[in-house]
Amino acid sequence: MFNEKPVALLIKEIIIENERVKTFVIDGEMDFKPGQFTMCWIPGFDEKPFGLVSRKKSEFMITVAAVGTSTKALHMMEVSDMLGFRGPFGSAFILPVSGSIALIAGGYGMASLFNLAKEAREKGIDVHVFLGARNKDELLYLDWMKELGAVLHLATDDGSEGYKGFNVQVFEDWVKNEGGPRGGIFTKVYTVGPEIMEMKIASICWEKSIPFEVSLERYMKCGFGICGQCCVDPVGWRMCVEGPVINGEKLKQITEFSKYHRTASGKIEKYPWNKDK
Amino acid sequence: MSINLSVNLAGIKLKNPTILASGIMGISAASLKFCEENGAGAVTLKSIGHNERIGHNNPTVYVWENGIHNAVGLPNPGIDGSIDKMSEMLNVLSIPLIGSMFADTIDNFVMVAKKMAALNPAIIELNLSCPNTADDLGRMYASDVKMTHDVVSAVKKIVGNIPLFAKLTADVTDIVEIGKSAEAAGADGLTAINTVSGINIDIYQKRPILKNKVGGLSGPAIRPIGVRAVWNLYQAVKIPIIGTGGINTGEDAIEYIMAGASAVGIGSGVWYRGIDVFKKVTDEMKVFMEKNNYHSIEDMKGIAHV
Ligand SMILES: Cc1cc2nc3c(=O)[nH]c(=O)nc-3n(C[C@H](O)[C@H](O)[C@H](O)COP(=O)(O)OP(=O)(O)OC[C@H]3O[C@@H](n4cnc5c(N)ncnc54)[C@H](O)[C@@H]3O)c2cc1C
Numbered sequence: 193m194f195n196e197k198p199v200a201l202l203i204k205e206i207i208i209e210n211e212r213v214k215t216f217v218i219d220g221e222m223d224f225k226p227g228q229f230t231m232c233w234i235p236g237f238d239e240k241p242f243g244l245v246s247r248k249k250s251e252f253m254i255t256v257a258a259v260g261t262s263t264k265a266l267h268m269m270e271v272s273d274m275l276g277f278r279g280p281f282g283s284a285f286i287l288p289v290s291g292s293i294a295l296i297a298g299g300y301g302m303a304s305l306f307n308l309a310k311e312a313r314e315k316g317i318d319v320h321v322f323l324g325a326r327n328k329d330e331l332l333y334l335d336w337m338k339e340l341g342a343v344l345h346l347a348t349d350d351g352s353e354g355y356k357g358f359n360v361q362v363f364e365d366w367v368k369n370e371g372g373p374r375g376g377i378f379t380k381v382y383t384v385g386p387e388i389m390e391m392k393i394a395s396i397c398w399e400k401s402i403p404f405e406v407s408l409e410r411y412m413k414c415g416f417g418i419c420g421q422c423c424v425d426p427v428g429w430r431m432c433v434e435g436p437v438i439n440g441e442k443l444k445q446i447t448e449f450s451k452y453h454r455t456a457s458g459k460i461e462k463y464p465w466n467k468d469k
Numbered sequence: 470m471s472i473n474l475s476v477n478l479a480g481i482k483l484k485n486p487t488i489l490a491s492g493i494m495g496i497s498a499a500s501l502k503f504c505e506e507n508g509a510g511a512v513t514l515k516s517i518g519h520n521e522r523i524g525h526n527n528p529t530v531y532v533w534e535n536g537i538h539n540a541v542g543l544p545n546p547g548i549d550g551s552i553d554k555m556s557e558m559l560n561v562l563s564i565p566l567i568g569s570m571f572a573d574t575i576d577n578f579v580m581v582a583k584k585m586a587a588l589n590p591a592i593i594e595l596n597l598s599c600p601n602t603a604d605d606l607g608r609m610y611a612s613d614v615k616m617t618h619d620v621v622s623a624v625k626k627i628v629g630n631i632p633l634f635a636k637l638t639a640d641v642t643d644i645v646e647i648g649k650s651a652e653a654a655g656a657d658g659l660t661a662i663n664t665v666s667g668i669n670i671d672i673y674q675k676r677p678i679l680k681n682k683v684g685g686l687s688g689p690a691i692r693p694i695g696v697r698a699v700w701n702l703y704q705a706v707k708i709p710i711i712g713t714g715g716i717n718t719g720e721d722a723i724e725y726i727m728a729g730a731s732a733v734g735i736g737s738g739v740w741y742r743g744i745d746v747f748k749k750v751t752d753e754m755k756v757f758m759e760k761n762n763y764h765s766i767e768d769m770k771g772i773a774h775v
C-alpha cells in the first residue's frame with residue numbers, strides 16, 4: 193500500500209519504551225522496505241518523518257522520541273486516537289546475499305534498522321547489533337532483538353548496561369580485533385543515529401574498506417521529492433527520494449555530511465562540532 | 470530533418486523550452502544543478518522575499534487524486550540570506566537562472582529586486598500570485614489591475630536590462646486585464662499560471678488536510694485552466710509567455726505552445742515523471758515534432774488559434 197494523501201489510522205497500542213520514547217502501534221498496513229520512512233500527521237500540529245517498523249503484516253509502528261512541539265503532542269495522544277500517514281518514502285537498505293552484518297544505532301536509530309535485522313535473520317544472515325544509549329532504560333527493542341537471535345553489543349553512557357561509553361568504540365574494537373575471539377570483520381555495516389556517530393562509523397568503514405550504508409536525515413516537508421527542502425550539497429540529491437539510505441561510496445560525494453544541514457527556511461545551520469569557516 | 474528545440478525567451482536563449490517552475494526543488498545551487506543535469510533548459514529559484522520566513526507547518530504538500538496540493542507558505546532565508554546562495558547558483562549553473570521574488574509592499578519589492586538585479590540573473594520573475602500567504606502578505610498583487618501595474622512599473626525602473634516577468638494567477642475574473650496591465654507597465658514577459666486555490670478535507674479527521682487549510686492546486690487537474698489562460702493572454706499581449714500548470718509530458722508542453730506559450734514551466738511533473746521529467750518532456754516533444762514535420766518551437770507557437 194502506498195499513500196499519497198494522508199490516510200487516517202487508529203493508534204492500537206502505545207508502548208512506553210522509556211521516559212522520552214514511545215512506540216505507537218498503528219492499526220493498518222504499510223508495505224515498506226527497511227530504511228524507508230512515513231510522514232505522520234499529528235492533526236492540529238504538524239506532519240513529521242519517522243522510520244517505519246513492523247513485526248506483523250496487519251500493523252506497523254513508529255517509535256518516537258519527544259524532542260519538540262509535535263513529538264510532545266504525539267506523546268499526549270492515546271489509544272484509539274487517529275493519526276494520518278503518507279508513504280512509505282525514500283530509499284531502502286540493501287542486504288548482502290549472505291555473511292554477517294553490523295547495525296550501529298544511537299538514539300531512535302534502531303527504529304529504522306529493526307526490519308533490516310528481521311529480514312537479515314530470515315535470510316540466515318548473522319546480525320550484530322551495536323546499540324548505544326544514555327542508560328539501560330533507553331536501549332531500544334532489546335527483547336525483540338534477542339527474539340530475532342541478533343548478537344547484542346551494548347554500551348551506555350553511565351555504564352548501567354554493557355560497556356561504559358560509546359557504541360562506536362565497541363564497534364571499532366570489534367573490527368580491529370579481526371581474527372580474535374572478541375572481534376571480526378563484517379560483510380556490510382549499517383548505521384542510523386546522531387550524525388556525529390554516523391560520521392565516526394563512516395570513517396572506520398572507509399578506512400577498513402567495509403561496505404556500509406547510512407540513513408541521512410534532513411529536514412523534510414513534502415517527503416516525495418518536490419519541495420527541495422532535503423537536498424544535500426553539492427550533488428542536490430533529495431534525502432526523501434535518493435535518500436535517506438545512502439551507501440558509503442555515494443556518501444563521499446555529500447560534502448555537507450557531518451558538517452551542516454538546512455533548517456525549515458532553507459538556511460544553512462552548522463553542526464556544533466563543525467569548526468570550519 | 471534537423472529539429473531545433475532552442476527558444477529565445479525575451480532575448481534569453483534556452484537550449485530547450487522546459488523550465489523548472491518556482492518552488493519546486495530550487496532551494497540550493499545543488500538542487501538546481503541536479504535539474505540542469507536532468508535536462509532543464511532553464512531553472513527558477515524558489516521565490517525569495519524581503520525577510521526570512523519558515524513557512525507554514527506541515528502538512529504543506531501532498532498528492533491528491535488529480536494533482537498536488539500545497540501551502541508551503543513561501544519559506545526562504547530572505548534576500549539578505551540568499552545573496553551568497555544566488556551567486557553560487559549563477560556560478561555552478563550553465564543554463565539561465567530565473568530569479569523569482571515576492572514581497573509585501575512595493576518598497577520591499579523594489580528593495581529585493583535591487584539586490585537581486587545586482588547579481589544579474591537571466592530573468593527576474595515577480596511572484597504576484599501566491600495563493601497561500603494572504604494572512605500575512607495581504608491580497609495577491611495579481612488580483613488587481615492597478616496593483617499589478619504599480620509593482621511592475623516600480624521594479625522595471627530598477628532592473629535595468631534584465632528581462633522582467635510577472636507571474637499571474639487564473640483565480641481572477643479576467644486574467645487578460647491583469648496581463649495587459651503588466652505589459653503596459655513594462656513587463657518583458659508573463660508566467661501563467663500559478664497554482665489554483667482549493668481545499669481538500671479529510672473527512673475522518675474532520676478538518677482540511679493542509680495546515681493552512683487553503684492551498685494551491687497544481688498538476689494535471691489545472692492543465693486546461695493554464696492552457697486557457699495562456700490562450701487568452703496570447704491574443705491580448707505581445708510579450709512572451711511561460712506556460713505553466715500540469716505539464717507532465719511532451720504532448721502537454723506542445724499543447725501550451727500551440728496555445729501561445731514561448732516556453733513551459735514544469736513543477737509537479739518532477740513528482741509525476743521523476744527528476745528527469747525535463748529530459749523526458751524534451752525527448753517526447755522531439756518525437757512529436759519529427760512525426761508531424763515541425764522544425765522549431767516557433768513553428769508551433771500559437772498555431773491552435775484557428
Ligand atoms: C528519515 C527520517 C527518519 C526519522 N525517524 C525518526 C524515528 O524513527 N523516531 C524519531 O523519534 N524521530 C525520527 N526522525 C526525526 C523526527 O522527524 C524529528 O524528531 C521530529 O520531526 C521533531 O519534531 P518536533 O516538532 O517535535 O521538534 P522540533 O523542535 O521541531 O525539532 C527538533 C529537531 O528535529 C528535527 N526536525 C524537526 N522537524 C523535522 C522535519 N520535518 N524533518 C526532519 N527533521 C526534523 C530538527 O532538525 C530539530 O533538530 C526522523 C527524521 C527523518 C528525516
Ligand SMILES: Cc1cc2nc3c(=O)[nH]c(=O)nc-3n(C[C@H](O)[C@H](O)[C@H](O)COP(=O)(O)O)c2cc1C
Binds near residue numbers: 516
Ligand atoms: C510545492 C510547490 C511550491 C511552489 N512554490 C512557488 C513559489 O515559491 N513561487 C511561485 O511563483 N510559484 C510556486 N509554485 C507554483 C509553481 O511554480 C507552478 O506555477 C504551479 O505548481 C503549476 O505548475 P505545475 O502544475 O507544473 O506544478 C509552487 C508549486 C508547488 C507545487
Ligand code: FES
Binds near residue numbers: 411416418419423432
Ligand atoms: S522533503 Fe521535499 S524534496 Fe524532500
